[in-house]
Amino acid sequence: MDTSQHLQLLSATAQGDRKAFSALYEATSGKLYAVSLQLLQKRDLAEEALQEAYVRIWHNASEYNEQRGSVLAWMISIVRYRALDMLRAAKVRLDYQTHESREDSDTAISASPENNLFERRDRAKIDDCMDHLEKPQSDAITLAYFRGFTHQEVCHHMSTPLGSVKSWIRRGLERLKKCLET
Amino acid sequence: MNYNDENLKNALSSEYVLGTLKGRARVRYQRLLLERSDVRQNVWHWEKHLNTLGESLEAQKPRAEVWQNIQQRLGFIEIQKKTSKPWPTFLLPGAALAATIFFAVILFWPKPEIVEVPTKQIAIVQNAKAEALWLIQIMDDKLHIRATDNVTLHADNDYELWMLAKDGRAPVSLGLLPKTGENNLDRPTLFDQIEIAALAVSLEPLGGSPNGQPTKVLFTTELMML
Structure with missing residues (x-):
């Protein structure tokens, strides 16, 4: 399904068309769920974020405008902010880590191929610019984007001092900005 | 900064x-x-x-229950008795502790206005020059309103906030807006039961509308999310 079809479905959704909303869910939920799974790493939490995102999309469909990117990118931003909120609610993360070892295998994806979907993703539009970054810069940004890692967590994951991580991300984003402008 | x-x-x-x-x-x-x-x-x-x-991620199929739950939450289908646990049991002690910490933070936080409370929706009332007049944050239990310096101060009038429903019913008053600083308004139950087309601000005599209807509508705005 292409961008213009997403837009048609979203416009109809904004008018209260439930069939269009259902079709929009069919067409987009797989991508939104993938984003949510990467961040939350647990199916039940990822589904909770997904549900909340679609409730918001129904209520706020008329808020979309083309300055916010493609319809799909806008929808992804909604599920991603919700998942980030859940992730930042410190207890969820702490409990998840504490209980990871004895989790019910139905809901945990820690050992499954879904864990790091982003390592075998398609090429994104922004990749033309990501290619211009130094490897540690793009790695740090990728981890922050897909896994929702904080500076501290990126620093732990990449075994690098915090100052370097902050600078990689800051400079990486600056370089992305310059590239996106050209 | x-x-x-x-x-x-x-x-x-x-x-x-x-x-x-x-x-x-x-x-x-x-x-x-x-x-x-x-x-x-x-x-x-x-x-x-x-x-x-x-x-760019490969799509993953969520369980069919997710779509069912979304439809239930939006009132498209009747709510069935839940069979699954809404929250993993191992998180419950954590949730109680989190609540305790949350209230401790609220009690001892030096500036309560910067406590992080999740905002589901917001509205910005703007004047004709697109300057923000009031910032309205829709919380779970209240509406938090902040007036900006752009609000024209009338000694003999108050500003009143209204919700306009999509079903065409008469505007419903949400209360008086602050002319300066901040205040909270109750979030009426009706807020979640109807589809809201817009919020409106009217100019009223001191104390609010004398007849339960807006006297002079000055601005309208739509709800949006962050």
Whole structure:
């Protein structure tokens, strides 16, 4: 399904068309769920974020405008902010880590191929610019984007001092900005 | 902090979208998003580009229950008796502790207005020059309103906030807006039971509308999410 079809479905959704909303869910939920799974790493939490995102999309469909990117990118931003909120609610993360070892295998994806979907993703539009970054810069940004890692967590994951991580991300984003402008 | 500095604004917007701007800095930036359209547009710019990364993931099929739950939450289908646990049991002690910590933070926080409370929706009332007049945050249990310096102060009038329903019923008063500073208004039950087309602000005699209907509607605005 292409961008213009997403837009048609979203416009109809904004008018209260439930069939269009259902079709929009069919067409987009797989991508939104993938984003949510990467961040939350647990199916039940990822589904909770997904549900909340679609409730918001129904209520706020008329808020979309083309300055916010493609319809799909806008929808992804909604599920991603919700998942980030859940992730930042410190207890969820702490409990998840504490209980990871004895989790019910139905809901945990820690050992499954879904864990790091982003390592075998398609090429994104922004990749033309990501290619211009130094490897540690793009790695740090990728981890922050897909896994929702904080500076501290990126620093732990990449075994690098915090100052370097902050600078990689800051400079990486600056370089992305310059590239996106050209 | 000088948010007019383009480089700083870009740095903050990009890290806001990426998620690495967190804690109080994130809350401050969220408030700035309500106030300034240039900041909103800058954030949209980064959302547009960075979220193409999310689009590049291989789609994963959620369970069929997810769509069922969404329809239930939107009132499309009747709520069935839940068979699954809404929250993993191992998180329950954690949730109790989190609640305790949350209230402890509320009690001892030096500036309560910057406590991070999740905002589901916001509305910005603007004048004809697109200057923000009031920032309205829709919380779970209340509406938090902040007046900006752009509000015209009338000694003999109050401003009243109304919700306009999509079903065409008469406007429903939500209460008086602050002329300066901040206040909270109750979030009426009706707020969740009807579809809201817009919010409106009217100019009223002191104390609010004498007849339960807006006297002179000055501004309208739609609800939107962050």
